[in-house]
Amino acid sequence: MAQLDFSAVFSGEFRDWLISGFLLSLRLMVMTLALALPLGAAIALCRLSSVAALRWFGAASVEGIRNIPLLMHLLFWYFAMPELLPAAARDWLNTHGAETICAVIALTLYTSSYIAEDVRSGIRAVPATQLEAARALGFGYLVSMRRIVLPQAVRITIPPLISQTLSLWKNTSIATVIGTAELMYQAQRVETASFRGVETFVLVTVAYLGVSLIITGAASWFQHRFPVRAS
Amino acid sequence: MIALLENYWLYFLVGQFPGGPLGGLALTILLGGGALLLALPLGVLLGLGRVSVSRWLRWPVTTFVYVVRGTPLLMVVFWAYFFLPSLTGQKTGQFTTMLAALVFFNGAYLAEIVRAGIQGVPRGQLEAAQSLGLGYAETMRRVILPQALRNMLPSLVNQFVATLKETSLGYIIGLSELSFIASQINIQVLTQPLAVYGIAALTYFLLCFGLSRLSYRLEARLARSGPEALPA
Numbered sequence: 001m002a003q004l005d006f007s008a009v010f011s012g013e014f015r016d017w018l019i020s021g022f023l024l025s026l027r028l029m030v031m032t033l034a035l036a037l038p039l040g041a042a043i044a045l046c047r048l049s050s051v052a053a054l055r056w057f058g059a060a061s062v063e064g065i066r067n068i069p070l071l072m073h074l075l076f077w078y079f080a081m082p083e084l085l086p087a088a089a090r091d092w093l094n095t096h097g098a099e100t101i102c103a104v105i106a107l108t109l110y111t112s113s114y115i116a117e118d119v120r121s122g123i124r125a126v127p128a129t130q131l132e133a134a135r136a137l138g139f140g141y142l143v144s145m146r147r148i149v150l151p152q153a154v155r156i157t158i159p160p161l162i163s164q165t166l167s168l169w170k171n172t173s174i175a176t177v178i179g180t181a182e183l184m185y186q187a188q189r190v191e192t193a194s195f196r197g198v199e200t201f202v203l204v205t206v207a208y209l210g211v212s213l214i215i216t217g218a219a220s221w222f223q224h225r226f227p228v229r230a231s
Numbered sequence: 232m233i234a235l236l237e238n239y240w241l242y243f244l245v246g247q248f249p250g251g252p253l254g255g256l257a258l259t260i261l262l263g264g265g266a267l268l269l270a271l272p273l274g275v276l277l278g279l280g281r282v283s284v285s286r287w288l289r290w291p292v293t294t295f296v297y298v299v300r301g302t303p304l305l306m307v308v309f310w311a312y313f314f315l316p317s318l319t320g321q322k323t324g325q326f327t328t329m330l331a332a333l334v335f336f337n338g339a340y341l342a343e344i345v346r347a348g349i350q351g352v353p354r355g356q357l358e359a360a361q362s363l364g365l366g367y368a369e370t371m372r373r374v375i376l377p378q379a380l381r382n383m384l385p386s387l388v389n390q391f392v393a394t395l396k397e398t399s400l401g402y403i404i405g406l407s408e409l410s411f412i413a414s415q416i417n418i419q420v421l422t423q424p425l426a427v428y429g430i431a432a433l434t435y436f437l438l439c440f441g442l443s444r445l446s447y448r449l450e451a452r453l454a455r456s457g458p459e460a461l462p463a
Binding site for chain 2: 216
């Protein structure tokens, strides 16, 4: 095997490509998380609602989205959805980076349906007696929720949400199929241009692993710092 | 829509088979099932390594599992795509490449399922088996693993769903599975991306939703039958 030469792929324009890809991957993760958290929480509240129609809507959207591969979501939003738009909107999309916008839409919908399930089971994991006991002690409904139920629910929900973030980070790589210029896309580009596959893939794997390890570390720090108490 | 189905249903289901290589839905199911079946022994071995008493076994296995779980599957696919040929010395087809990547990747995920399954078996079972004179290997094979595997069944079905969804990444290396065939049909028809991708998405949904219902029922059934003769 030839000598590994990392400076060949981590200098000049190759380095710029890889760094811009890494930054776009991080941006995809942050933007998706910012949109998917409220959306997921809203879907979770729909699923827990006392209105049957909302419950059905929540369940249908979660099952419908989760049981279709992310790759199909990306293809759908990039190739099929623009057909439904008026020409003006399509032009706007094409001049404003359709690849990134469609990737964020697909990743957001996909991630939010997983987040919804985590939030839902977090809320359900707090025994109903906690609320009843708080009310019996004279707290109002809102105060009971804010001071008794939600703090416990958040404690239970944060670790699965962190591991969803890890999945999301890895999932951003699939956006390469619609040509979003994130890290995996730039890796293929550098590999093709430099013929240095091993070096490129080692660097990119380390970049993915590095962020994954930080996220995993955050999860175990949280569980250590805020362990779930038996209620 | 009807014309689309009439013209392309066979291509969609089996690709160019029998005149050419198998593809489409059949290939997706074959790849997903094959990958999970082959990953299972790997997952059991890695899972045993994860709970081993010897740290010389536990630490490397744990590191391996963490590294694979922190890497995107697509990265593993690319590694397989570029380096299987230089490793084996001959050209590797897309199916083999994808199968190898999925087995490797799912092995690490199954390891955690197996570990949880083993740790879910009450400790008294291990102690009882050993006090009856069974060795470690015998205890694992005859007492712990059969009970652990039974508890793991719902998770295994869920993992199968995940694997089926992961086979769609074969699209990127040009493997003619369901999503690749769908985009081929889309290129040929050109005017109906909504219908083409809609049908493909619905196919994945029916397959995966059906299986996840099965896992749900298995779980309910296991919970009902319960661990009857299992003193803690």
